[in-house]
Amino acid sequence: MRDVEFGPETSKEKGNWIRIVPGKGWFPIFRFYSPTEAYFDKSWKLEEIKAVKQQAGFRREIAIRTQVTPQFTVTYLRFPASTAHHSPSTLVPSTLMNGRTSMAITKRDFTKGLVVTAGLAGLSPLKVRAADVVEDEARVIAKEAYIYGFPMVDNYRIQHAYFVDTANPEYKGPWNQLVNIPRVYTPADTAVQTPNSDTPYSMLGLDLRAEPMVLTVPPIEKDRYFSIQLIDAYTFNFDYIGSRATGNDGGSFLIAGPNWKGETPMGITKVMRSETELALAAYRTQLFNLDDLDNVKKIQAGFKAEPLSKFLGQPAPEGAPVIDFIKPLTPAEQKTSPEFFNILNFILQFCPTDPSETELMQRFATIGIGAGKTFDATLSPTTETAVEQGMADAWADLEALRKRVDAGDVTSGDMFGTRAYLKNNYLYRMAAAVLGIYGNSNEEAMYPVYALDSEGKKLDGAAKYTVHFAPDKLPPVNAFWSLTMYELPQSLLVANPIDRYLLNSPMLPQFVKDADGGLTFYIQNESPGKDKEPNWLPAPKGPFFIAMRLYWPKPEALDGTWKQPPMTKAG
Numbered sequence: 001m002r003d004v005e006f007g008p009e010t011s012k013e014k015g016n017w018i019r020i021v022p023g024k025g026w027f028p029i030f031r032f033y034s035p036t037e038a039y040f041d042k043s044w045k046l047e048e049i050k051a052v053k054q055q056a057g058f059r060r061e062i063a064i065r066t067q068v069t070p071q072f073t074v075t076y077l078r079f080p081a082s083t084a085h086h087s088p089s090t091l092v093p094s095t096l097m098n099g100r101t102s103m104a105i106t107k108r109d110f111t112k113g114l115v116v117t118a119g120l121a122g123l124s125p126l127k128v129r130a131a132d133v134v135e136d137e138a139r140v141i142a143k144e145a146y147i148y149g150f151p152m153v154d155n156y157r158i159q160h161a162y163f164v165d166t167a168n169p170e171y172k173g174p175w176n177q178l179v180n181i182p183r184v185y186t187p188a189d190t191a192v193q194t195p196n197s198d199t200p201y202s203m204l205g206l207d208l209r210a211e212p213m214v215l216t217v218p219p220i221e222k223d224r225y226f227s228i229q230l231i232d233a234y235t236f237n238f239d240y241i242g243s244r245a246t247g248n249d250g251g252s253f254l255i256a257g258p259n260w261k262g263e264t265p266m267g268i269t270k271v272m273r274s275e276t277e278l279a280l281a282a283y284r285t286q287l288f289n290l291d292d293l294d295n296v297k298k299i300q301a302g303f304k305a306e307p308l309s310k311f312l313g314q315p316a317p318e319g320a321p322v323i324d325f326i327k328p329l330t331p332a333e334q335k336t337s338p339e340f341f342n343i344l345n346f347i348l349q350f351c352p353t354d355p356s357e358t359e360l361m362q363r364f365a366t367i368g369i370g371a372g373k374t375f376d377a378t379l380s381p382t383t384e385t386a387v388e389q390g391m392a393d394a395w396a397d398l399e400a401l402r403k404r405v406d407a408g409d410v411t412s413g414d415m416f417g418t419r420a421y422l423k424n425n426y427l428y429r430m431a432a433a434v435l436g437i438y439g440n441s442n443e444e445a446m447y448p449v450y451a452l453d454s455e456g457k458k459l460d461g462a463a464k465y466t467v468h469f470a471p472d473k474l475p476p477v478n479a480f481w482s483l484t485m486y487e488l489p490q491s492l493l494v495a496n497p498i499d500r501y502l503l504n505s506p507m508l509p510q511f512v513k514d515a516d517g518g519l520t521f522y523i524q525n526e527s528p529g530k531d532k533e534p535n536w537l538p539a540p541k542g543p544f545f546i547a548m549r550l551y552w553p554k555p556e557a558l559d560g561t562w563k564q565p566p567m568t569k570a571g
Helices: 135-163 290-302 308-312 331-336 340-348 355-365 381-406 426-436 505-510
Strands: 002-007 017-019 025-033 050-055 059-064 071-079 092-097 113-117 201-207 213-217 226-232 237-242 251-256 270-273 278-285 304-307 465-469 481-487 502-504 519-524 536-538 544-551 567-569
Touching (some): 135 201, 135 331, 278 290, 331 381, 502 505
Antiparallel strands (some): 050 059, 071 092, 213 251, 226 278, 465 519, 481 544
């Protein structure tokens, strides 16, 4: 428990005191950063923030139960008490920040934010101009908005290359036109981090503003895995079509945007709704071996995507306005350029605010972040510096989380999924985008990562490693599994003399088994010798990591009964 005192003078240490002007109307705003599960599981209640004492001289004390959050700020806003309608320009903020006073709490693990306005003196919350926000506050908000927006901005970069920029070598086709890619990804594919090289993709950029799209799937043989991952502009996986989710019998699935109000039409197997007007459908079709490619092409040719009006044989509705897409930032620019926030503002136009984020958007608006707004890139030098520092703070938080991911404390299963599953954990969502954007939800695919060896050291091609699977201890899946090599820091596939980017379960007949019936894989830059080459996964000369993929994992994988074997340094 900590007490924050508001008054013209303090009876306690000044570190816990915010000075107010006697006779003026006022109210405090409490902002909690990285609230703990006590907030989300409802064991903490808003009523626990109470005015516990009022004394002569217009002093109030607010008790804050800090087990709810490792980091908080209290901002006091004053304005003339006689003014009926208060102009934002009259607001004068004074902020007590945990890192700048004797209330310092040094833990930095921002994942979520909670804004609470205490309605003291019977007042309502007011909007604050960006110019009125002190530099410390701007830095905190910029960090929060950057973590929130990074997946959306990076998603925009990729989809601009895929569906907008016809001159881009990664261009697939226009929006609402399904494009099949009858091959697996190679090191030449560089738009998306950590691409899989197991399954040929089909890609469909969805513009759902005018009307829904209908995705029709042909019947597919029972032993062949396929999935259609539906991803909104927030990068939430909002639904699935495929072997696990809907079966291999085929069907027609209606994908609706946030504003569609229609009833389920005849002939539609299921209606699936996107929170955002722009979305992505990522198709994966299992390839058993290179000789199987023609079969995959036939399946891909049977996939169909069309507007609902065409599916029903009806006249098309009035088209949506043409979008004047703005130029995306490069991956390097996204890390430091304040223009990042103008890209985010552009994207937010296609993302109706979720009720859970109304207060968050109001907070972002104080520095010019919001749908259709213009973020002022010519801020005062001090505020511009604060924004840039906030962006750097976000990367520092991500690096701290990355260490937990490398250690296995946080897994891919924690970072990919629906909004409801992630509970608005924005740092996890950012980490998912950085480490492997468009990753599957846990029930569709698991991604155990090898980033460290058995001694806790980072993997590097200067060393040699082995991974041993004991008999009957291969990854438990309903579909298939793989081990894929990625070079760091790019997180892209690795070119090598034998053009092998992964080892997977369809290759089991060619692997050389150990004497005990198990399997040992050799992870190194140079060949381990002809007798071991069938089990060799080529590594780059420098740092790398390996992603294991378990498609349609079995319960023993999901509940943690099965454990991935360690990566052991040879010699």
